[in-house]
Amino acid sequence: MAVDKFAVESTTITAKISAHYVDNARNLPWRVPPLRSAAGERPDPYHVWLSEVMLQQTTVAAVKSYFEAFTMRWPKVQDLAQANEADVLAAWAGLGYYARARNLHKCARFVVEELDGSFPQNEAELLKLPGVGAYTAAAIAAIAFGERAVVVDANIERLVARLFAIDTPLPSGKLEIKQAMDKLTPQSGAGDFAQACMDIGASICTAKNPKCMLCPVQLECRALVEGDVERFPIKPPKKSKPVRKARFFWIERDGKLLLKPRPEKGMLAGMRALPSDDWAAKRDGHAKLPIEGKWTIRENIVQHSFTHFSLEVDMAVLEDDKIPINIGDNIWNDSIWWPLETITDAGLPTLFAKAVKWKLEELE
DNA sequence: AAGCCGGGGGA
DNA sequence: TCCCCAGGCTT
Numbered sequence: 001m002a003v004d005k006f007a008v009e010s011t012t013i014t015a016k017i018s019a020h021y022v023d024n025a026r027n028l029p030w031r032v033p034p035l036r037s038a039a040g041e042r043p044d045p046y047h048v049w050l051s052e053v054m055l056q057q058t059t060v061a062a063v064k065s066y067f068e069a070f071t072m073r074w075p076k077v078q079d080l081a082q083a084n085e086a087d088v089l090a091a092w093a094g095l096g097y098y099a100r101a102r103n104l105h106k107c108a109r110f111v112v113e114e115l116d117g118s119f120p121q122n123e124a125e126l127l128k129l130p131g132v133g134a135y136t137a138a139a140i141a142a143i144a145f146g147e148r149a150v151v152v153d154a155n156i157e158r159l160v161a162r163l164f165a166i167d168t169p170l171p172s173g174k175l176e177i178k179q180a181m182d183k184l185t186p187q188s189g190a191g192d193f194a195q196a197c198m199d200i201g202a203s204i205c206t207a208k209n210p211k212c213m214l215c216p217v218q219l220e221c222r223a224l225v226e227g228d229v230e231r232f233p234i235k236p237p238k239k240s241k242p243v244r245k246a247r248f249f250w251i252e253r254d255g256k257l258l259l260k261p262r263p264e265k266g267m268l269a270g271m272r273a274l275p276s277d278d279w280a281a282k283r284d285g286h287a288k289l290p291i292e293g294k295w296t297i298r299e300n301i302v303q304h305s306f307t308h309f310s311l312e313v314d315m316a317v318l319e320d321d322k323i324p325i326n327i328g329d330n331i332w333n334d335s336i337w338w339p340l341e342t343i344t345d346a347g348l349p350t351l352f353a354k355a356v357k358w359k360l361e362e363l364e
Numbered sequence: 365a366a367g368c369c370g371g372g373g374g375a
Numbered sequence: 376t377c378c379c380c381a382g383g384c385t386t
Contacts, residue, residue: 055381062372062380096370099384133383153381171365198381207379208375238378267369307369350371 010183013163013220014193018186020216021196026203028060029067037192045119046077048144052136053104057097060202066095077119080105081112089271090347098271098349103131121145143191150182151194155201160184161233162205165222169234177233205229242309246279248355249290250317251327256337257356258327259346267306268349272336274356279311290331293320298362302354313355 025034030051032043050070054063069091074080080088085105092101107130111119119140120126126137138149152160152174160166160177168176186193204211210229212218223229251258260275262268275290289295295316302313325337338346343356 052381057369057380057382058371059373059380061374094371096372097382099369100382103383131383135382139381151381154379155381195381202381206374269369305371307371308367 009220010180013217014184014186016216016220017184017196017200018189018193021192021199024199025195026060026199029064029071031195034192034196038189042146043144045140045144047071048140049077049107049119049132049136050104052139053100053131054095056100056136058095062095066092076117077108078112078117080108085270086347090345093271093347094350094353096350098268100131102270106130107132119144122147123149139191139194142194146188146191148185148187148190150178150185151190151197152178152181153198153201155198155205156181156194158207158233159197159201159205162210162223162229163217163221165226165232167232167234169236171236173233239308241305243312244279244309245312245314247277247314247316248352249275250315250359251275251323252318252340253323253325253327253337255341256339257343259336259338259348260332261334261336268351271349272338272346273348273352275332275335289316291318291327293318293323295319301358302351304351304354311351313351315355315359317359 022034025031027033028051030043030047032041047067051063051067054066054070070080073091074083083105085102088105089098089101092098092104095101110129111117120129121141122145123137123141126132126140127134129137132140135151135153138151139153141147141149142151157170157174157177160180161173164176164180166173166176166180181197184193184197200215200217204215208230212221212224212229215221218224221229223232249258258275259272262271262273264270277288295318298315298317300312301315304311304313340360343360344353348356
């Protein structure tokens with residue numbers, strides 16, 4: 001009778017990764033340490049959900065302070081559900097991908113109003129929540145509720161592709177990777193196993209310069225045998241990033257700065273911002289000044305890089321000292337005069353925060 | 365399947 | 376500099 005060597009290998013890998021986790025787990029604010037987890041303790045589903053959403057395409061280092069701030073300010077999902085969306089967006093400022101903050105708030109309200117404040121306890125129901133996709137649903141089900149869900153994030157994708165030398169280019173290769181992870185995932189303790197894999201992906205099986213000598217499954221790794229670990233996973237070629245230009249408008253009166261919320265769709269949707277030309281609509285060079293007056297143009301005050309383009313920013317400063325108080329309403333119907341002393345509370349996305357910082361330092 | 369959506373940290 | 380990250384949603 002033929003032995004499934006693949007299955008034997010998977011069993012060994014699972015055991016070694018699980019054992020490694022006991023002594024090498026990262027200590028993270030939203031995580032129950034492995035020994036307490038093995039004793040049956042589970043993390044607060046609200047904390048798991050919040051951290052998972054924050055961690056989407058975002059590093060642990062960037063998330064930590066935001067997680068602490070959110071849980072301090074909104075200790076329970078009911079608190080978050082009662083918050084104003086504008087406050088949630090402002091608290092999210094700097095983390096990026098702001099649709100996450102909108103969906104977070106929407107999801108909190110749904111859980112409180114429709115589910116009596118309890119998160120769904122299985123992968124299929126979690127998947128229906130706004131902002132919860134395939135990865136996040138599996139992660140919450142496994143980590144918070146102990147379901148045997150197959151978790152695949154970028155760390156696990158890399159680790160598994162290397163372990164089995166899966167050379168099907170992504171995204172097609174995702175299916176094979178998920179099937180391999182399915183074989184690795186234990187019947188119980190799927191949450192800790194997923195977190196163990198993610199820790200290895202983050203600290204050992206890194207995209208560049210992997211530390212294979214520290215890896216608990218180096219003997220089982222086919223990519224290491226082949227001698228080119230970094231080749232996996234195979235990714236499609238990256239596209240070039242165009243450089244675009246934007247112009248911001250600095251309109252100040254009595255120590256207050258005129259802000260204009262972004263449109264509800266597109267870049268930085270719904271966030272408070274400096275008034276600007278319509279750079280986000282790929283209409284560079286249409287920097288028509290919003291009102292008549294004495295403007296000075298400061299060239300290239302800020303550079304900023306987004307996912308699919310980078311931006312060079314000019315700032316037009318209105319030097320008129322008799323700006324009408326209702327100037328904003330004359331041009332836009334939703335502008336705000338914000339006191340410069342508390343501008344850091346305005347929740348400006350980093351792009352605009354950089355520009356404000358430049359202007360305030362320029363005055364010194 | 366491909367495009368859109370931020371920002372920071374590490375090398 | 377470039378690369379990548381505990382992805383999801385829309386088209």
